[in-house]
Amino acid sequence: MSTAHDTRIRLRPPTIADAAAIHDLVVRSPPLDVNSLYAYLVWCRDFAETSVVALHEDRLAGFVTGYRPPRDPDTYFAWQSAVDPALTRPGLAFAMMAEVAGRARRAGARWFETTVNPGNRAVIMLIRKLARHHGGTPEVSTLFESADLGGAHDPEILYRFPLAEPWD
Ligand SMILES: CC(C)(COP(=O)(O)OP(=O)(O)OC[C@H]1O[C@@H](n2cnc3c(N)ncnc32)[C@H](O)[C@@H]1OP(=O)(O)O)[C@@H](O)C(=O)NCCC(=O)NCCS
Structure with a gap:
C-alpha cells in the first residue's frame, strides 16, 4: 500500500521487527506516554491486524496502534500514534488512521474511539x-x-464517532 500523497511511503501491519523503532519514535514524540519495549513487542505480535506502520525507504515514518476491546468488539480503539518529525509528510497521520479505521470497519467495527490530551x-x-x-x-x-x-x-479525553462508509 502507499499513501495518496507519496508513493515512497508504504503502509502495512507491524511485525515484532518494528517494535524497537516504534519505541524509539514514542520516546521522541511528546506528549506520548512511553511504554516499555516489551509492551510494543507484544503489541506488534498480538495486535498487528489493528495497527499500522508507515515506512519511508524502509525507515519507520509513523505508526498507529489500536485494538478491538473484548468487552465491546463493535468498537475500534486507537491507542497511540505518531509521525516522525524528521520524515513527516502532510496527511501521513490521516492516511494511517484512515487505513486502520477502514480495516476495522471492513472487519465489522461500527465505532471509532481514541483519547487525546486536551492540549x-x-x-x-x-x-x-x-x-x-x-x-x-x-x-x-x-x-x-x-x-x-x-x-x-x-486527563484523557475520549473522542467517539460512528464508522460509516468513508467519503472518498
Ligand atoms: C498528532 C500527529 C500524529 C499528527 O500528525 P500530522 O502529520 O500533523 O497529521 P496530518 O498531516 O495527517 O494532519 C491531519 C490534520 O490535522 C491538522 N493539523 C495537524 N497539526 C496541526 C496543528 N498543530 N494545529 C492545527 N491543525 C493541525 C492538519 O492540518 C490536517 O488537517 P487538514 O488536512 O484539514 O489540513 C503528530 O503531530 C505527532 O506525531 N505528534 C506527536 C505524538 C502525538 O501527539 N500523537 C497523538 C496522540 S496518541
Whole structure:
C-alpha cells in the first residue's frame, strides 16, 4: 500500500521487527506516554491486524496502534500514534488512521474511539477530520481524570464517532 500523497511511503501491519523503532519514535514524540519495549513487542505480535506502520525507504515514518476491546468488539480503539518529525509528510497521520479505521470497519467495527490530551491540537484536528471522512462528528467525554492518571498527567479525553462508509 502507499499513501495518496507519496508513493515512497508504504503502509502495512507491524511485525515484532518494528517494535524497537516504534519505541524509539514514542520516546521522541511528546506528549506520548512511553511504554516499555516489551509492551510494543507484544503489541506488534498480538495486535498487528489493528495497527499500522508507515515506512519511508524502509525507515519507520509513523505508526498507529489500536485494538478491538473484548468487552465491546463493535468498537475500534486507537491507542497511540505518531509521525516522525524528521520524515513527516502532510496527511501521513490521516492516511494511517484512515487505513486502520477502514480495516476495522471492513472487519465489522461500527465505532471509532481514541483519547487525546486536551492540549494536543494536532491530534484533535486529525480525529475531527477522520470523523468527517466517515460522515460524522465525534462525541467528546472524559475517559480518565487527571487523578486516575496519578495527578501529574492531563486527563484523557475520549473522542467517539460512528464508522460509516468513508467519503472518498
Ligand atoms: C498528532 C500527529 C500524529 C499528527 O500528525 P500530522 O502529520 O500533523 O497529521 P496530518 O498531516 O495527517 O494532519 C491531519 C490534520 O490535522 C491538522 N493539523 C495537524 N497539526 C496541526 C496543528 N498543530 N494545529 C492545527 N491543525 C493541525 C492538519 O492540518 C490536517 O488537517 P487538514 O488536512 O484539514 O489540513 C503528530 O503531530 C505527532 O506525531 N505528534 C506527536 C505524538 C502525538 O501527539 N500523537 C497523538 C496522540 S496518541
